[in-house]
Amino acid sequence: MRNKWWAKLLRIVGIVFMSLTALFTLMGGAGTACVALNPTGFGGTFAGIAPFQWLWILFVLVGIAAGIMGVRAVVLLIKGMKHAYRDALIALLLGTVLNVVHLFASRALRGSSMPVDGVLYMNILTLVIFLLFRIPGVWQGVDYEKPAGGGQTGTYAAAIALAACGLLSLTIQFLMAPTHTIGGVNYADAWHATLTALGVALILAGLVTALHARRITVRRAALPEAAK
Template sequence: MLGKILRIIGIILMGLASALMILGGIGTVCIAWFPENWESLAMMAPYKLIFQTAVIFTILAGILGFWATIKLARRKPNGWNMAVIALLLSLATAGTKMYFSNMARGSVAPTNMRFYFSLFVLLYFLALRIPAIWDKIRFEGDQPDEGVGGLAGGAAAIVAGGLTLTVHLWAGPSHTVNGINYVAYLQTELLAAGVGLIIVGLIPLALDLWKTAVSRHTSETLKIPVIDNRA
């Protein structure tokens, strides 16, 4: 039971970390390619190439992270390895962005949130490799999954969708210039992505409930009454 709980937590954390990577990469496009368009970001112009490279590798890390999340949910080989690589890549890109952002404008938000969360998830995944724990997790194998992977993957997608829908709340303050919240310019895209992730996450949950209901109905239907003829 403990192994299932730890596995579910790991899948959800990895899905959330991957969503932060994707959102972090997309959210830095303005600094990486168009800092001259905003007076408050003009000081970042000398570091455009660095931030452009960071954006590309951050998005790649997010894609790799989502791929790892799917592998972990389906218990496919190398899921853990891919997750660790994605998290290390996220830490490297976030750390680079934080260093140059702090040097140029004296602020590291909101990249610092992604950095510390990626670090937390990485430490969690490294802790799972402790032999006594790893033997119970069973991220890979041919044993029956009992629906745990699907439920965990669905929960991860729902959490990622919620994070996407609320990005204007936690990333808005650092993307507000002269009273204008530039996150609002992507409101339609973020809304579509967030709702889409939640719908995708609800599908395995709905299927599991349906299978449970069908299984229970079938078992009750097949019950054969026992007739006592001793009377």
């Protein structure tokens, strides 16, 4: 069953969603640092959180930690390692709980919670997808704690995930512009050069990984049946 096309597709879909969620969570945590360190700046938009600056610093630290945990989980999922699924759920649950608290705190103290909403919804969506994978009939094919059966499914998943994260890095400043533009300045574009370099590097890494997987697949196909 693990060699079924739908099982391979679901494994890839899960890894891509987990990758995007991990990066989104990591960016959210790092991006919150601007407000956490200077709550009275930005035209006073975030002045309401100043008495709770410590809480926003905590959001930064836990957000970055959740993102890193997510990245680690992605690597384990790709390799089909033991506890990969468990670690992915832990990262998603941490990201969900963190952003629920962040959302309500933001709404209570400054009257708005965007862009936390987007990070929260992404964590919830990916969490739901992974919980659905545990449906017995589905899990027999997807089971992330075992290497993908045959082919280069994990490698192709890594390639697609790298490219998807690269696109997110290149476009995040535009996607977040509506909620990060204050006084005509798009603060989501503060790390333009860094995110551009990261995005290009991730896309190139994805392309190289895909070509590598394709080369291995072609070589295996050319081998005599007894040598495979």
